[in-house]
Amino acid sequence: MSKTFETLPGTLDAVWQRLARGVADRRAPARHPVLATAGQNGGAAARVVVLRAADRANARIEVHTDTASGKIAEVTADPACALVVWDPRAQVQIRLTATASILSGADAAGRWARIPEGARTNYGGAPAPGTPLADPAEHRPGATFDRFAVLDLRIDAIETLHLGRDRHRRARFERADGFAGRWIAP
Amino acid sequence: MSKTFETLPGTLDAVWQRLARGVADRRAPARHPVLATAGQNGGAAARVVVLRAADRANARIEVHTDTASGKIAEVTADPACALVVWDPRAQVQIRLTATASILSGADAAGRWARIPEGARTNYGGAPAPGTPLADPAEHRPGATFDRFAVLDLRIDAIETLHLGRDRHRRARFERADGFAGRWIAP
Numbered sequence: 453m454s455k456t457f458e459t460l461p462g463t464l465d466a467v468w469q470r471l472a473r474g475v476a477d478r479r480a481p482a483r484h485p486v487l488a489t490a491g492q493n494g495g496a497a498a499r500v501v502v503l504r505a506a507d508r509a510n511a512r513i514e515v516h517t518d519t520a521s522g523k524i525a526e527v528t529a530d531p532a533c534a535l536v537v538w539d540p541r542a543q544v545q546i547r548l549t550a551t552a553s554i555l556s557g558a559d560a561a562g563r564w565a566r567i568p569e570g571a572r573t574n575y576g577g578a579p580a581p582g583t584p585l586a587d588p589a590e591h592r593p594g595a596t597f598d599r600f601a602v603l604d605l606r607i608d609a610i611e612t613l614h615l616g617r618d619r620h621r622r623a624r625f626e627r628a629d630g631f632a633g634r635w636i637a638p
Numbered sequence: 639m640s641k642t643f644e645t646l647p648g649t650l651d652a653v654w655q656r657l658a659r660g661v662a663d664r665r666a667p668a669r670h671p672v673l674a675t676a677g678q679n680g681g682a683a684a685r686v687v688v689l690r691a692a693d694r695a696n697a698r699i700e701v702h703t704d705t706a707s708g709k710i711a712e713v714t715a716d717p718a719c720a721l722v723v724w725d726p727r728a729q730v731q732i733r734l735t736a737t738a739s740i741l742s743g744a745d746a747a748g749r750w751a752r753i754p755e756g757a758r759t760n761y762g763g764a765p766a767p768g769t770p771l772a773d774p775a776e777h778r779p780g781a782t783f784d785r786f787a788v789l790d791l792r793i794d795a796i797e798t799l800h801l802g803r804d805r806h807r808r809a810r811f812e813r814a815d816g817f818a819g820r821w822i823a824p
Contacts, residue, residue, distance in 0.1 A: 484724055484726075486672040486674070486684060486722045486724075488672070488674035488682035488683070488684035488720070489681075489682050490676060490677070490680060490681050490682050491676070491718060491720070493718075494676060494716055494718050495675075495676050495716055495717075495718025495719055495720065495735070496674035496675050496676050496682040496683075496684070496718070496719055496720045497674070497682075497720050497735075498672060498674035498682070498684060498720040498721070498722045498733065499722060499731065499733060500722060500724045500731050530680055530681055531681075532677060532679075532680050532681025532682070533681055533682055534674070534677070534681065534682045534683050534684040535684070536672045536684045536685060536686060538670055538672075538686045540670075545685065545686050547684065547685055549681070549683075577823065577824065578823075579823050580823060581808075581822075581823050581824065582822050582823060583822060583823040584820055584821070584822055584823075585820075585821040585822060585823055586821070587821060588805055588806075588807040588808075588821050588824075589805065591805065591806075591823050591824060593805075619774055619775065619777070619779075620774075620777075621774040622767075622774075634770055634771075635770070635771040635772070635773060635774050635776075636767075636768050636769060636770055636771060637763065637764075637765050637766060637767050637768060637769040637770075637771055637776075637777045638763065638767065638774075638777060
């Protein structure tokens with residue numbers, strides 16, 4: 453563990469190990485990244501998401517959402533977004549810069565088929581997300597394929613910050629050079 | 639605990655209790671919110687920050703940073719930002735929308751005086767954050783008062799999402815009406 457973050461290749465391996473663990477393990481820190489998007493009236497919006505896939509070969513990750521959610525409107529307006537994972541045990545922060553594509557309908561049917569029925573009720577509740585309610589009980593969860601969307605996130609850059617005992621190490625890896633990586637000042 | 643999120647006042651109390659705990663307790667979930675800002679080239683930027691103060695009476699929170707950090711450039715260009723805390727034990731997400739003001743120099747001297755000497759080395763390292771390094775050891779931490787900045791975050795809205803056993807409850811509280819709060823669809 454202690455040597456992991458002392459080299460650029462070790463650091464990049466550690467990032468992808470954590471993302472893979474986030475997909476597989478509900479308790480892993482990378483299970484629940486924060487996804488930040490450009491706000492629709494300026495500024496930024498951010499919320500916790502659930503990591504559903506991590507593909508190192510293509511440097512893509514995946515999140516599922518309701519087509520009526522604010523984040524779909526936000527990435528439609530501006531697909532550039534950011535994700536953050538903080539792993540307190542390893543004392544490492546992972547920051548991803550990504551470009552989002554939205555898959556729905558036929559393009560998302562394969563994913564929908566693999567979602568357990570109970571979990572499908574996250575997509576399609578009524579009324580739509582954000583609608584005022586007199587009481588929370590007015591909301592009815594729904595399972596509606598037409599409201600299911602995959603956010604396919606192409607990673608453009610990965611930044612890590614490791615808070616080491618001897619020093620802090622910050623690294624940046626970019627798609628443009630095949631994620632070769634370089635050290636930068638923390 | 640189970641009844642806490644069933645009422646709007648209980649929910650708002652729970653938010654401020656968690657923010658206060660984040661200031662006091664290094665292990666509390668609200669110790670390390672993610673701060674999202676508008677990206678300088680569009681999109682969004684996000685990173686973990688350390689919560690340093692929470693003032694319910696004025697609905698303000700505080701974070702400390704290096705004046706040379708990216709987030710200072712970002713909130714200078716657009717002060718509208720967002721913060722997220724996820725409390726896994728309570729199964730509650732707290733989302734804050736805030737407007738940032740930057741305090742430095744004489745306006746930040748009182749805070750600087752209360753920071754232990756060892757912790758001051760987070761402000762003023764050389765070279766500046768983000769500068770390429772051949773090796774992490776090239777970076778020299780520094781304690782430089784002129785590089786210390788307080789991000790004073792005026793909270794404009796608070797949104798909570800509680801994943802309850804019976805149902806999910808989402809609430810929104812806005813400064814405009816004194817944080818009276820209302821339920822909205824999750």
